[in-house]
Amino acid sequence: MKYTEEHEWLRIEDDLVVVGITEHAAEQLGDLVFVELPDEGRMVVKDEEVVVIESVKAASDIMAPVDGEIVEVNGALIDNPALVNEDPTGDGWFFKMKLEDVSVMDDMMDEEAYLKFIG
Amino acid sequence: MxxxxxxxxxxxxxxxxxxxxxxxxxxxxxxxxxxxxxxxxxxxxxxxxxxxxxxGQVAIRPHSGDIADAARALETLVPVDLLGLGAGRQRYALFTSDAGGILDDLMVANRGDHLFVVVNAACKAGDLAHMRAHLSETCAVDELSxxxxxxxxxxxxxxxxxxxxxxxxxxxxxxxxxxxxxxxxxxxxxxxxxxxxxxxxxxxxxxxxxxxxxxxxxxxxxxxxxxxxxxxxxxAGLCLYGNDIDTTTTPIEAALAWAIQKARRPGGPRAGGYPGADVVGAQLTSGAARTRVGLLPEGRAPVRAGAGLFAGTEGGDVIGTVTSGAFGPSLGAPMSMGYVPTGLAGPGTKLFADLRGKRHPVTVAALPFRPATFKR
Structure with a gap:
């Protein structure tokens, strides 16, 4: 698993990259009440806002962690945003991307570096 | 911290x-x-x-020992019937400004020989100064710290x-x-x-x-x-001071006219006699141009405080503002409160709120969103 400074995790599954937010981020955000997901098939560039989430506290944007195509979104979150709090690195994933070049993930933080990053 | x-x-x-x-x-x-x-x-x-x-918890003790003197004194600061508040009873009240705005909202209890008042934390110092400045001749105003x-x-x-x-x-x-x-x-x-x-x-x-x-x-x-x-x-449709009510909103605009009993309204035995009574009294008689309402946004996304309200999907001026908004866990849906022109305040009126740059449909709804379960 790789991590971004925006508290996203990325996991390679077959030829796709699954993206979600970390347990730390989910905890900080508090209970999620709303998730707006991008259209499948959308081409996105790194740092483009692709997901809107609303917690009991505030709205936040989830950015595309890398360039690529959104090929699948987790529709279960629409009716049950709490999945993100309950299982942020499992059932609470947001979307799957197809990357031109997965080597862009090489420079990202591994778990040890991320844990250090969040102190 | x-x-x-x-x-x-x-x-x-x-x-x-x-x-x-x-x-x-x-x-x-x-x-x-x-x-x-x-x-x-x-x-x-x-x-x-x-x-x-x-x-803030405050005791207002009349120098005379007669609770009616404390009630009369505090009535000069709030548009509320306190002489009619019986011993062992509590009532919602509002400190008004000379312009008819709301300085704070508070609870007032008749404790028999004194009034017991609870005010908001953020307004506590101002409220104490306000009460001491206006009540000290007849009452001792003691913060129960x-x-x-x-x-x-x-x-x-x-x-x-x-x-x-x-x-x-x-x-x-x-x-x-x-x-x-x-x-x-x-x-x-x-x-x-x-x-x-x-x-x-x-x-x-x-x-x-x-x-x-x-x-x-x-x-x-x-x-x-x-x-x-x-x-x-x-x-529960209750106002948060600083969000839904403040010095720029009158009790009538805030849909809090219910807190002003008959005795203090125009034509009542103790009409007026509080700061801003001319403004508030006129609005009691003729209505206010804008009104606080409940708003139910479409879908699940909360429409939060600060969002502008519009009459249509495109163009047009801002007609009002959301003052509170959140997801209602018991409601299972998002909910907001805000101010709209009184002509658009009827439940069922369709309006639009700015949500991340888009006009998001909201419907005016009666307050409270969820009926109260008080033991009356």
């Missing part, structure tokens, strides 16, 4: 695993490990304990509190009593800020932690933070 005040329950909150945040000059629990959503639902299903010790304030709210609040203070079962909504207990002399009112049946309990600082722990010993009682307090009050 060094320059912030702490309530006497601060260490208990930390022990209970609360996330502490700055609020109105205090460091307060925003949520406990249960989380905002579950805390909210627990309070509606069982009982929730809130630390509201940051709020030796007391903490707890709220116990929810359908099981009565049972949980009655184990410690049996006489609370005799109280109806907005009754107030004193009780001598092992926690010292308590002041208990059957009221709150959640739309639930429940109590507010003024307790000497020295016994506040013991009382809180004794209440939390009951499995039905969970501690509730400011996060759930906000969604609970919003579902």
């Amino acid at each position: 060094d320059d912030l005040h702490q309530t006497v329950l601060h260490d208990l909150h930390v022990d209970l695993g609360a996330r502490m945040v700055p609020f109105a000059g205090y460091v307060m629990p925003v949520q406990y490990p249960l989380g905002v959503m579950k805390e909210h639902l627990h309070c509606r299903a069982a009982a929730g304990l809130f630390d509201v010790s940051h709020m 030796d007391r903490a304030l707890l709220a116990l709210q929810g359908p099981q609040a009565e049972a949980a509190l009655a184990r410690l203070v049996p006489e609370v079962t005799t109280l109806r909504f907005m009754d107030v009593i004193g009780a001598d207990t092992v926690f010292g002399p308590l002041i208990l009112s059957r009221s709150g800020y959640t739309g639930e049946d429940g109590f507010e309990i003024s307790v000497p600082n020295a016994a506040a932690v013991d009382l809180a722990r004794a209440l939390l010993d009951d499995d039905a009682v969970q501690p509730i933070g400011l996060g759930a307090r906000d969604s609970l009050r919003l579902e």
Whole structure:
């Protein structure tokens, strides 16, 4: 698993990259009440806002962690945003991307570096 | 958070695993490990304990010893019938400004020989100065800083509190009593800020932690933070001072005319006689141009405070503003309050709110969003 400074995790599954937010981020955000997901098939560039989430506290944007195509979104979150709090690195994933070049993930933080990053 | 005040329950909150945040000059629990959503639902299903010790507790004691003198004096600052407030009863009130705006909202109780007043934390210093400036000739205005304030709210609040203070079962909504207990002399009112049946309990600082722990010993009682307090009050259609009401909103615009009893309205025996009475009285007679309403956004996305309101999907001027907005856990839907032109204030009116740059449909709805369950 790789991590971004925006508290996203990325996991390679077959030829796709699954993206979600970390347990730390989910905890900080508090209970999620709303998730707006991008259209499948959308081409996105790194740092483009692709997901809107609303917690009991505030709205936040989830950015595309890398360039690529959104090929699948987790529709279960629409009716049950709490999945993100309950299982942020499992059932609470947001979307799957197809990357031109997965080597862009090489420079990202591994778990040890991320844990250090969040102190 | 060094320059912030702490309530006497601060260490208990930390022990209970609360996330502490700055609020109105205090460091307060925003949520406990249960989380905002579950805390909210627990309070509606069982009982929730809130630390509201940051709020100001004030005794107004008439020099003459006659409570009517204190009532008459405080009536010069609020558009509320306090002479008609019986001993052992409590009433919602508003400090108005000369322009008819709202300086603060407060609760006033008749304690027999004095008035007991609870004001908002953020307004506490200003309210005390305001009361002392205008009431000192006839009354002593004493801040009860030796007391903490707890709220116990929810359908099981009565049972949980009655184990410690049996006489609370005799109280109806907005009754107030004193009780001598092992926690010292308590002041208990059957009221709150959640739309639930429940109590507010003024307790000497020295016994506040013991009382809180004794209440939390009951499995039905969970501690509730400011996060759930906000969604609970919003579902109940209650105003948050600083958001939904402030010096720029009049009681009539704020849909709080119900707090102004007949005796203080134009034509009443003690009409006017409070700051801004000309403005408020005229609006009581002729109505206000804008009104606070409930708004139900389409879908699940909350429309939060500050969002502009529009009559149509495109163009047009802003017609109003959202002043509170959140997801209502018991409602299972987002909810907002805001100000709209009175002509567009009818329930069912379709409006649009700016949500991340898009016009998002919202429908004007009657308040409260969720009916109150008071023991009247």
